[in-house]
Amino acid sequence: MPKPVKHLQTQLLDWFSRHRRVMPWRAAKGVRPDPYHVWLSEIMLQQTTVVTVGPYFMKFIAKWPTVKHLAKAKLDDVLTAWAGLGYYARARNLHKCAVTVANEHAGKFPETVEGLRELPGIGPYTAAAIASIAFDRPAVAVDGNVERVVSRFFAIEEPLPLSKDDIRRKAARLAKDNPHPGDFTQAFMELGATVCTPRKPKCSLCPWAADCAARKKGVAEDLPRKVEKAQKPVRYGKVYYISNRRGEFLIHKRTGQGLYEGLYQLPTTEWIDSRTAARKLAAPVRITGLESLGAEVRHSFTHFDLILEIWIGRDTKNTRLAHAVWISADNIDEYALPTLMKKAIRLCMNGNPAKSA
Numbered sequence: 001m002p003k004p005v006k007h008l009q010t011q012l013l014d015w016f017s018r019h020r021r022v023m024p025w026r027a028a029k030g031v032r033p034d035p036y037h038v039w040l041s042e043i044m045l046q047q048t049t050v051v052t053v054g055p056y057f058m059k060f061i062a063k064w065p066t067v068k069h070l071a072k073a074k075l076d077d078v079l080t081a082w083a084g085l086g087y088y089a090r091a092r093n094l095h096k097c098a099v100t101v102a103n104e105h106a107g108k109f110p111e112t113v114e115g116l117r118e119l120p121g122i123g124p125y126t127a128a129a130i131a132s133i134a135f136d137r138p139a140v141a142v143d144g145n146v147e148r149v150v151s152r153f154f155a156i157e158e159p160l161p162l163s164k165d166d167i168r169r170k171a172a173r174l175a176k177d178n179p180h181p182g183d184f185t186q187a188f189m190e191l192g193a194t195v196c197t198p199r200k201p202k203c204s205l206c207p208w209a210a211d212c213a214a215r216k217k218g219v220a221e222d223l224p225r226k227v228e229k230a231q232k233p234v235r236y237g238k239v240y241y242i243s244n245r246r247g248e249f250l251i252h253k254r255t256g257q258g259l260y261e262g263l264y265q266l267p268t269t270e271w272i273d274s275r276t277a278a279r280k281l282a283a284p285v286r287i288t289g290l291e292s293l294g295a296e297v298r299h300s301f302t303h304f305d306l307i308l309e310i311w312i313g314r315d316t317k318n319t320r321l322a323h324a325v326w327i328s329a330d331n332i333d334e335y336a337l338p339t340l341m342k343k344a345i346r347l348c349m350n351g352n353p354a355k356s357a
């Protein structure tokens, strides 16, 4: 490493004290962060952007100002407030974690990485982020931003994810013995998010530019390299928008385990690998006169892409389905409906000839 680590740390911390962004969950300079806010934001920010998370974070802390309030909330209400953020296992674990902190830790988050790792939904990255940001513990949280900065600063040619261990070791060297672990963690991430960006890094604004190996070699934008991903499998199925005379439509709660557990959805068939076979799947509701809307909704999950053909129908016999309710467009936000289902509902409302009773 070209300069002593101390010097690099000072450069980064100075830069951060001048350029730190204001965020709803970030404590003002010199103020001790609220661990509840740090934890909540870190869980929400997993796989989700700062811009998207902002309003959700504000909604959560307005509804549930402390972890004890969140622990007392019904899981259904938490899922409803979470609807649209995706990756719903996070919301279920969030609630479980709040209950654990409230009941087993008297409402106080553990301060160490080890203690935090014991809690539901908290992996190594999140534990390190909370320990350092909320409690100023010397822990190194390596997110995608930090991975990019380190890959470039050291001009690591090995592709991700193979280079992860090397990146973690090098990030730890850069963070070692710094006097402000919380600020350092945030500064590291902030540098990646605002200056060392995936495209067109702004090296002229970077506090580490003079020592950055990738900048010197002119390969900054090519790094980090990534192992090519195998294409995701695609699953197919059908989704049904059943309306009634009152202009309401049918949704039901998904039970059992797995994706969308505990959330509401339009009735769907199972999701299978063959488009041709999916077309022949029987509807989960007995309605005569079902017809295809000639439209599809698509959604990308972590491990597969999903394409659902939309079917519409008119209920005249008061159809029943386990855990089902009839709702109208006006009370859609009272139910935990994933984005995929909201997309399908919007399409049907725009294109459904039977939408007005």
Ligand code: SF4
Pocket: 149, 152, 153, 195, 196, 197, 201, 202, 203, 206, 207, 208, 209, 210, 212, 213, 214, 215, 220
């Ligand atoms: S000099 Fe450029 S490439 Fe290197 S860390 Fe800074 S922004 Fe990233």
